[in-house]
Amino acid sequence: MSNLVYLALFGIFVAIIVAIRVTGDRRAVMALVVYVLAVHGALAVTRRDAWPFVTHGVFLESGNEYRPLSSPRFVGVDPLGAEHAIDPRLWSPIGNRTLGIWWLMNSQRLTSQEQQDALSFLLEKTRSSPRSEFLRSPNWYSVDIPRPPLKTPLIALRVLLVTRVPAQKLAGGSESARLLAQFPR
Amino acid sequence: MIERLRGLWEETWFGRASGTTIVAARVIVAAHSLWILGSHPNLPSVIGWPAAFWKPIPRLLLIRFGYFGLNDRVEWTLFILLLCFLVAVMFGVAIRVTAFAAGLLLYHFGPLDSLLASGDFTSMGGLTVPTIFMFALWAADRNDRWPVTLAQLFLALSFFLSGVTKLSYVGWRWYTGSNIQQMALTYWSLSPRPAALWLAKHAWAAWSVAIGSASLDALFIVAVFSKSARWIAIPLAVVALIVRSTVFGLHWLSAPLLLLFIDWDFLRKD
Numbered sequence: 001m002s003n004l005v006y007l008a009l010f011g012i013f014v015a016i017i018v019a020i021r022v023t024g025d026r027r028a029v030m031a032l033v034v035y036v037l038a039v040h041g042a043l044a045v046t047r048r049d050a051w052p053f054v055t056h057g058v059f060l061e062s063g064n065e066y067r068p069l070s071s072p073r074f075v076g077v078d079p080l081g082a083e084h085a086i087d088p089r090l091w092s093p094i095g096n097r098t099l100g101i102w103w104l105m106n107s108q109r110l111t112s113q114e115q116q117d118a119l120s121f122l123l124e125k126t127r128s129s130p131r132s133e134f135l136r137s138p139n140w141y142s143v144d145i146p147r148p149p150l151k152t153p154l155i156a157l158r159v160l161l162v163t164r165v166p167a168q169k170l171a172g173g174s175e176s177a178r179l180l181a182q183f184p185r
Numbered sequence: 186m187i188e189r190l191r192g193l194w195e196e197t198w199f200g201r202a203s204g205t206t207i208v209a210a211r212v213i214v215a216a217h218s219l220w221i222l223g224s225h226p227n228l229p230s231v232i233g234w235p236a237a238f239w240k241p242i243p244r245l246l247l248i249r250f251g252y253f254g255l256n257d258r259v260e261w262t263l264f265i266l267l268l269c270f271l272v273a274v275m276f277g278v279a280i281r282v283t284a285f286a287a288g289l290l291l292y293h294f295g296p297l298d299s300l301l302a303s304g305d306f307t308s309m310g311g312l313t314v315p316t317i318f319m320f321a322l323w324a325a326d327r328n329d330r331w332p333v334t335l336a337q338l339f340l341a342l343s344f345f346l347s348g349v350t351k352l353s354y355v356g357w358r359w360y361t362g363s364n365i366q367q368m369a370l371t372y373w374s375l376s377p378r379p380a381a382l383w384l385a386k387h388a389w390a391a392w393s394v395a396i397g398s399a400s401l402d403a404l405f406i407v408a409v410f411s412k413s414a415r416w417i418a419i420p421l422a423v424v425a426l427i428v429r430s431t432v433f434g435l436h437w438l439s440a441p442l443l444l445l446f447i448d449w450d451f452l453r454k455d
Binding site for chain 1: 198199220221223224225227228230231234235236237238240241242243245246248249292295296297298299301302303304305306307308309310311313316317320321323324325326331335338339342343346347349350351353354355358359363364365366367368369370371373374375382385429433434435436437438
C-alpha cells in the first residue's frame with residue numbers, strides 16, 4: 001500500500017512539472033516548491049522515505065560500545081576447509097550491505113532449494129575477477145576493505161551471522177559467528 | 186526586513202540565470218549521473234539474477250519503479266538509452282525530449298541496486314538530485330534559475346532533514362563527543378579502520394566532529410539563499426565528506442553536486 005502512496009507522491013511531482021511546462025506560470029513553480037517542502041516535512045515526521053523524496057535516515061544511530069552488533073557475512077571455503085573473506089566488489093552490481101539485508105529479510109521465506117540456488121549463484125560470482133576501482137564511484141557503504149585475490153579456488157560458500165561487542169573487541173576480544181547456511185551442504 | 190527576505194526569495198527562485206550557469210549545471214548533473222551509472226556498467230544484469238533473489242521482493246515495489254516484468258534485454262536497452270540521453274543533456278541536444286526521458290529513466294534505474302533490500306537507502310546512491318533536476322530542466326525556460334535552486338534545495342534538505350531525524354531518533358545526545366566516540370568504535374568493530382580507532386580515543390576530535398555536524402545540518406540550508414554562507418557551508422561539507430568516508434566508511438556520492446553552489450559566471454568572457 002505504501003508503495004502506491006509513494007508512487008502517487010512522485011506522480012503529483014511530475015504533474016506539477018508538466019503544468020509548469022505547459023502554463024509557464026510562476027505560481028506553478030511556487031506550488032512545486034511548497035509541495036516538495038511539504039512532502040519532505042511529512043516524511044520527516046512519519047520517519048519514512050519515498051525516494052526521490054527522502055529524509056536521509058542513515059548514520060543516525062546512537063553509539064553504544066557495549067551493545068552487541070550482528071551482521072551477516074558471506075565467506076568462501078577452500079578445499080582444505082579454511083574460510084576466506086570475499087571481496088565485496090564481486091557482488092557487483094549490488095553492494096555487500098544490499099546482499100546482507102536481502103539475506104536477513106528474505107532467506108527464511110525461501111525454500112531450501114531456492115536458498116541453495118541463490119548461494120550457488122553467489123559462489124559462481126566469487127570465481128570472477130573484481131572490477132577495478134579506478135575513477136569509479138565507491139559503494140556508498142563500504143565497511144569491508146577490498147582484499148587481494150585468493151590463490152586457492154573456493155569450493156563452498158557459507159553465510160555466517162557475526163556478532164561483536166565493540167568494547168570487548170577493543171579489549172582484544174573476538175567476534176562470534178553462527179552458521180546460517182552453506183552451499184553445497 | 187520582510188521586504189528584504191521577500192526580495193531574496195524572489196531573486197533565488199525567479200531571478201534570471203546566465204547561460205553559463207545553466208550550461209554548467211547541466212554539465213555537472215549529467216556528468217555526475219554518467220559517473221555513477223558508468224561505475225556500475227553491469228547494473229541491469231541484476232535483473233537476470235536467479236528467480237530466488239526476486240521472489241520475495243514485493244510486486245508493488247517493483248511496479249512503483251516501472252519493473253512490470255524482469256526482462257534483462259529490455260533493461261539493457263533502457264540503460265543504454267539512459268546513457269545516450271544523459272550525454273545529449275550534457276551537450277544541450279533536444280533538451281525538451283532528452284531531459285524528460287533521462288528523468289524518467291533515472292527514476293527507473295536509481296533504486297535498482299537496492300531493490301533487493303526493498304529499496305532501503307536508495308537515497309545514498311547519488312541519483313536523487315539528478316532525477317529531480319532533469320524534470321526541472323525540461324520544464325523551465327532557457328534562463329530560469331529555479332531548476333538550479335531546486336537542485337540546491339534538495340542537497341540542502343539532505344543535511345537539514347538528516348539533523349531532524351538525528352534529533353527525532355536520538356535527541357541532542359547525538360551531537361556530543363561521547364556519542365561520536367562510541368559510534369567510531371562501533372564502526373571500527375565492523376571494519377578496523379585506523380581513523381575510526383583514532384577518533385574513538387580522542388575526545389577533542391570527537392567533539393569537533395559533533396559540533397561540525399550540528400553546524401552543517403543546521404546551517405547548510407542557508408547556502409541556498411546566501412552566497413556568502415557558501416564560503417563556510419561548502420568547505421564544511423567537504424570536511425564532513427572526508428571524515429565520513431575515512432572513519433565510518435560512508436561515502437557521500439552526491440558530493441560532486443556541491444559544484445552547483447559555485448557561481449560559474451566567472452567563466453564568462455564579457
